[in-house]
Amino acid sequence: MELFGSILTLIGSVVLFLGALGIVRMPDVYNRMQAGTKATTLGTVLFLVGIALGHAECGCFGKILILIIFVLATNPVSSSALARAAHSAGIKLTERSVKDDLKNDKETGDMR
């Protein structure tokens, strides 16, 4: 069981590393947010589950479950708010982008 927990923790840290790599490689703020805030969710969840399984004797399943619920509940709110603020501030999408429905709707007055 301890081995299984350690493996899960290792996978979690690999996911976190890929998220960090994504922040370096992605071309604009929105794509960075995709890599940077989402990979951390899965990475943190795997990390915490790994700790819960690896140290089963501490009896901290409940506390770790609460931590996971808080991460799952708050992470998307913050990244969504950041993306919305970035778009309102007029930060452009990368040239590779295909379309921007939100900008079109703002310009034609479909929004507010």
Added chain:
Amino acid sequence: MRKTKSAFIGVVILFAVWMMLTDTSRQEVLFGAGTAILIVLLFHRKLSVLEDVKLTPKSLVFMVRYLFVFMWELLKSNLDVALRVIKPALPINPGIVKVKTSLKSPLGRAFLANSITLTPGTLTVEMKGDFFYIHWIDVTTDNIEGATGSIVSKFEKYLEVIFG
């Protein structure tokens, strides 16, 4: 009736959190239950957001199924984004698309927007009326219906049953 239901859900949530934080000795359980009921009695006017949750057997089954579907999507799309990050050519095709939701309840919409944001590759940027604006890392369709079908529908069919 609706007030009773939201109060009941509130007590269950508070008591569950309390039980996760403490051990199962008798006085801890009694104190937690008493405090949960007291808090809900004091704040029952503020709990109206919980009224949207349905408590039928079908919706309870769908809650569990939704949890598994959500976990599966989370894993699948994480792998997808991770592969895109590793590949030297960085195969992304990003853009902001507009999708339409048929959910009416505010809590259901909050869950839907959070689920979309949590699955990597899609990120809710803005909500306006029935429409969500979603930054999508790999835009494959050009119209609202296509994007709705591939981003929203997989979560919506469960949330529809849970929240109505």
